[in-house]
Structures are given as C-alpha cells and as structure tokens.
Amino acid sequence: MSEKIQVLGSRKGLTPALQHYSVVNVADNSGGKEAMIIGVYGYRGVLRRVPFANIADMVMVSIKKGTPEVRKQKFRAVIVRQRMPYRRPDGTWISFEDNAVVIINPDGTPKGTEVRGPIAREAAERWPKIASLATLVV
Structure with a gap:
C-alpha cells in the first residue's frame, strides 16, 4: 500500500x-x-444532509444479491456508470x-478479473487499474 488512494476530487x-x-x-x-x-468516502456534509456520490467516487457497499460468499458483506467500490446525466468539461452531456459499481480491495485494485x-472516462482516468480490465471506455 505504497500509493495513497485518491478518494474525492472537486465536488x-x-x-x-x-x-x-x-x-x-x-x-x-x-x-x-x-x-x-451505505457510505461515501471523503464526504463531509452538513447535519442531516444525505451523502451523495457521482462517477469515479469511492463508496462503501453492502452486497444484496450474489454468491453466498459475498452476500451480506461490506466492500469498497467505485462508481463507473450513473443514469443521471452529467456534463463534461467539453460541454457534452452523458x-x-x-x-453500476466495481468492487475494489482496500489498496485500490479490483476484486474481479473483468468489468x-x-x-x-472519468472513472478510467482516476482508477487506471479498473480501466485496464474494462472492455469499453466511453
């Protein structure tokens, strides 16, 4: 764990x-x-304000459906897709x-072998190890 994981960028x-x-x-x-x-890493909010996350943010998730080995467990994850449109610096909306999220280990490497x-693209730039496993970067 020699490199520090970047938790949040500019909000x-x-x-x-x-x-x-x-x-x-x-x-x-x-x-x-x-x-x-169930949690957003690095979120510093106001009392009673619900924490939120966007593309490429690290969150804590609880697995609800899946294999018995991972169900009912908590993991760190990175958001790689979101339904809500967001604006890129070049003016395009996506x-x-x-x-969707990708589950990661505490050192920032993906737990799975394929995405x-x-x-x-924002998630791929911020998390290059996830980008190396992805089939398509938009």
Whole structure:
C-alpha cells in the first residue's frame, strides 16, 4: 500500500446522482450482482444532509444479491456508470443505462478479473487499474 488512494476530487458543480441506500448493479465478476450504497468516502456534509456520490467516487457497499460468499458483506467500490446525466468539461452531456459499481480491495485494485459493460472516462482516468480490465471506455 505504497500509493495513497485518491478518494474525492472537486465536488463543485456536481448534482447529487447516487445517495445513501441507492441500489446499484455490480459490473465485475467478483460474485456480487446487486449492491446498496451505505457510505461515501471523503464526504463531509452538513447535519442531516444525505451523502451523495457521482462517477469515479469511492463508496462503501453492502452486497444484496450474489454468491453466498459475498452476500451480506461490506466492500469498497467505485462508481463507473450513473443514469443521471452529467456534463463534461467539453460541454457534452452523458448518461448511462444503469447505475453500476466495481468492487475494489482496500489498496485500490479490483476484486474481479473483468468489468462488464462500458465505464465512464472519468472513472478510467482516476482508477487506471479498473480501466485496464474494462472492455469499453466511453
């Protein structure tokens, strides 16, 4: 664990896309199929404000559906797709068909060996180890 994991980037101008108790798909082959967001790393909010996360943010998830080895366990994950449209610096708007995460180990490496479906360019730039497993970067 020689390198430090970048938890959050600039939050300015981002709309809340995924919040606490949002149900997301698991986009890798780690054994989980569906997960629930139970925490957002690095979120410093206001009292009684629900934490939110966007593309490429690290979150804590609880696996709800999947193999018995990973069900009812908590893992760190990175958001790679979100349904809510967001704006890129070049002015284009992008949204995906579903909300999806990739489960990672505490050192930032993906738990699975492949990532199903496309992932956002923002997540690929921030997490290069996830980008190396992805089949398509949008």
